Amino acid sequence: MDWNFYSICEAFTLLQMWPVFDVVHYILMALNMKRELSTSVAFAFERRHPLASWITTMLLCNAGPILVCLYLGKPLAIILKSPEKIAVSTLVWYAVNYVPGVFTLLTNRWITCLLVSAKEVQRVYGVYGGVQEASQLYSSYYVVLFTLGFIRGTASEIMMVFARLLAGIIKVHTAQTVSPNVFLFPSCLFKASALVSAMFCLEHYSYIQVNHSVLFSCTIAVLIYLRILMILGVIADPFVPFENLFCAIVFGGMWDAYKLVVRQDRKGTQANGAVHHQKMKTS
Amino acid sequence: MDWNFYSICEAFTLLQMWPVFDVVHYILMALNMKRELSTSVAFAFERRHPLASWITTMLLCNAGPILVCLYLGKPLAIILKSPEKIAVSTLVWYAVNYVPGVFTLLTNRWITCLLVSAKEVQRVYGVYGGVQEASQLYSSYYVVLFTLGFIRGTASEIMMVFARLLAGIIKVHTAQTVSPNVFLFPSCLFKASALVSAMFCLEHYSYIQVNHSVLFSCTIAVLIYLRILMILGVIADPFVPFENLFCAIVFGGMWDAYKLVVRQDRKGTQANGAVHHQKMKTS
Amino acid sequence: MDWNFYSICEAFTLLQMWPVFDVVHYILMALNMKRELSTSVAFAFERRHPLASWITTMLLCNAGPILVCLYLGKPLAIILKSPEKIAVSTLVWYAVNYVPGVFTLLTNRWITCLLVSAKEVQRVYGVYGGVQEASQLYSSYYVVLFTLGFIRGTASEIMMVFARLLAGIIKVHTAQTVSPNVFLFPSCLFKASALVSAMFCLEHYSYIQVNHSVLFSCTIAVLIYLRILMILGVIADPFVPFENLFCAIVFGGMWDAYKLVVRQDRKGTQANGAVHHQKMKTS
Numbered sequence: 066m067d068w069n070f071y072s073i074c075e076a077f078t079l080l081q082m083w084p085v086f087d088v089v090h091y092i093l094m095a096l097n098m099k100r101e102l103s104t105s106v107a108f109a110f111e112r113r114h115p116l117a118s119w120i121t122t123m124l125l126c127n128a129g130p131i132l133v134c135l136y137l138g139k140p141l142a143i144i145l146k147s148p149e150k151i152a153v154s155t156l157v158w159y160a161v162n163y164v165p166g167v168f169t170l171l172t173n174r175w176i177t178c179l180l181v182s183a184k185e186v187q188r189v190y191g192v193y194g195g196v197q198e199a200s201q202l203y204s205s206y207y208v209v210l211f212t213l214g215f216i217r218g219t220a221s222e223i224m225m226v227f228a229r230l231l232a233g234i235i236k237v238h239t240a241q242t243v244s245p246n247v248f249l250f251p252s253c254l255f256k257a258s259a260l261v262s263a264m265f266c267l268e269h270y271s272y273i274q275v276n277h278s279v280l281f282s283c284t285i286a287v288l289i290y291l292r293i294l295m296i297l298g299v300i301a302d303p304f305v306p307f308e309n310l311f312c313a314i315v316f317g318g319m320w321d322a323y324k325l326v327v328r329q330d331r332k333g334t335q336a337n338g339a340v341h342h343q344k345m346k347t348s
Numbered sequence: 349m350d351w352n353f354y355s356i357c358e359a360f361t362l363l364q365m366w367p368v369f370d371v372v373h374y375i376l377m378a379l380n381m382k383r384e385l386s387t388s389v390a391f392a393f394e395r396r397h398p399l400a401s402w403i404t405t406m407l408l409c410n411a412g413p414i415l416v417c418l419y420l421g422k423p424l425a426i427i428l429k430s431p432e433k434i435a436v437s438t439l440v441w442y443a444v445n446y447v448p449g450v451f452t453l454l455t456n457r458w459i460t461c462l463l464v465s466a467k468e469v470q471r472v473y474g475v476y477g478g479v480q481e482a483s484q485l486y487s488s489y490y491v492v493l494f495t496l497g498f499i500r501g502t503a504s505e506i507m508m509v510f511a512r513l514l515a516g517i518i519k520v521h522t523a524q525t526v527s528p529n530v531f532l533f534p535s536c537l538f539k540a541s542a543l544v545s546a547m548f549c550l551e552h553y554s555y556i557q558v559n560h561s562v563l564f565s566c567t568i569a570v571l572i573y574l575r576i577l578m579i580l581g582v583i584a585d586p587f588v589p590f591e592n593l594f595c596a597i598v599f600g601g602m603w604d605a606y607k608l609v610v611r612q613d614r615k616g617t618q619a620n621g622a623v624h625h626q627k628m629k630t631s
Numbered sequence: 632m633d634w635n636f637y638s639i640c641e642a643f644t645l646l647q648m649w650p651v652f653d654v655v656h657y658i659l660m661a662l663n664m665k666r667e668l669s670t671s672v673a674f675a676f677e678r679r680h681p682l683a684s685w686i687t688t689m690l691l692c693n694a695g696p697i698l699v700c701l702y703l704g705k706p707l708a709i710i711l712k713s714p715e716k717i718a719v720s721t722l723v724w725y726a727v728n729y730v731p732g733v734f735t736l737l738t739n740r741w742i743t744c745l746l747v748s749a750k751e752v753q754r755v756y757g758v759y760g761g762v763q764e765a766s767q768l769y770s771s772y773y774v775v776l777f778t779l780g781f782i783r784g785t786a787s788e789i790m791m792v793f794a795r796l797l798a799g800i801i802k803v804h805t806a807q808t809v810s811p812n813v814f815l816f817p818s819c820l821f822k823a824s825a826l827v828s829a830m831f832c833l834e835h836y837s838y839i840q841v842n843h844s845v846l847f848s849c850t851i852a853v854l855i856y857l858r859i860l861m862i863l864g865v866i867a868d869p870f871v872p873f874e875n876l877f878c879a880i881v882f883g884g885m886w887d888a889y890k891l892v893v894r895q896d897r898k899g900t901q902a903n904g905a906v907h908h909q910k911m912k913t914s
Contacts, residue, residue, distance in 0.1 A: 142768070
């Protein structure tokens, strides 16, 4: 086998997720949960409530399978069929939360870049797997395909709503703020998952007709590139400009401008009328 | 076909829900969610968090199918089989939230009367459909039939608990108040759904033996009549008098009266005893 | 049949849960919910919100079946197949909340001992039933067996999270406190359910090879003994000493000691180095 572009792309589609990529996923989930908890309370949550810390980390680690089970009406019990995954994620949780130095090590900028790269590979595999799984059951329903791919891509962020509830981290809304979650403040990964899932759906229905392994590998490459730029602080969320433009036009700006025009028009008419009236008076 | 009473009733049982009645349902759900959000926060929620506004409106619009799926153990994916419904409800959501004038137009008293009338037709169809669906699966279990009919009638109000959670609208309880939801403050429609579902269950088991189409049409007529009276401010919740009576007797009053009697009786006995004692002393 | 030890143990494994033990379960759930609500708000919750009080009590009474349905992917509707159970639990709820004297009577220390004894019998039956049910479906997956047994043992405590949500009893977290639930502050029964479920799993895989009825009866006896000692105030949570030891070693203490040693070692080396340096200077 010679190492041309296509064979490298092909190789990217044949990776095994377990154990390396899944372990990276568990590490990032444990880091996320620890960060979320430590920003919410002023004490060491994992020392005072180890069980809640473990349960919520497990929820995040298995968010994908849990939501897919609910979505496809399968028993939640099948998630627990692989005890080695639970054992490994427990080990990861333990190391991240209790072994001194591990958290500092893993949040090192360069190691984060490495972890995040592996995670993006796992995410794209998840989204593609979701679209494939849905297409076997509901082939002709494209919304179902899109949604399952999307859920597989961003499950842990959706699950965070419930993880916060179980961890007792409940914020109250006020007149000016809401209790934050991913639907209120969609992260970059939330939007990227939606885009990638949409792309694989288009590919499934043959609207995109490029070599599958090239598309797959390029998606991974773009995601890794974006995330590393974000970690290094070169760019913020790359979707924000498009989003702001879209929101400004569709959710407000367009109609505000329209209202302004209508009002000015009316005022103008009134003013003209007034002028006309005055003219008539003076003449 | 001559237009006598029976044929009109018959016609009422043969309506197609899609598209007119379902669109009305979507409009009312979008209005409900917008009202709920705008009474909770002081800023324009739908401008700052369009995604959360859309997701929660979709949850309300599809509350019936979602709860039925959970209740009957079906996959949630089947809700997404009809993309045209999602497209239409998204359009409705967009119009209600962003197009200026639409909200004002739709909350006009007379248009509300019209919308609510169509919604009550849709509600009665929902309840009847729920009872029918349950009777095919669990014919001999009347509680299952009642519950499914009831859920179909009032799903959006139950789903509001979760919609508020996802929208980050979380109130905290105090010593004197609780975070409100439909179970704490059951609305008129909540109670009406229960009654209508109970009635169709009784009909299913042949305890009510009137012409089905007459029963069906009269239920719709009564509900529309009540809702329009409520909108015009002629009556408040028509269940309140019965409810107050029932609660006063069963949940408190009866036992308070009993306790009072027992206490007075005891006091009386003591007083008698004291008098007797005094008498014995003086004698 | 002569009354030796084995025959008594055997008799303990052949009890019928319905109606006596289930009714005791309902009584304890109604008491729990009433206590939870009355400690949260300063007014008589069950008088102002009878529906929410009833719904949440029903949720707790049927927490086991509800969570098992979700776990095994069964329709929730099958819980409502037995109207007599709902009727009885409603009666129990009514008596506990409204009939004067009943609450005082049932919270009498000696009657509590009696009720709790019956409840522990019901709990052990539940856990064993859960392990058996799971073993028929997922025989080779020991985590599934353990989890189902555990869920059946402690379902009402998990369900309390959602019952509080539906009752509008939502506490907010602060920098120093979290909104409490069973995962944050695991009760004695939570831990006992885990232990008992683990034990029955070990027995299922023949790692424990004693007579089943002896094991079963002894488990019940030990649980009853512990609970009665707890009620009489002789002991607090019997797991706390082991837990404290375990937590101190595994979740913190071990690593704190290690860090201390490393730091002292480093300081020592530095100090030595400094002394050596000084020595070199003076010499």
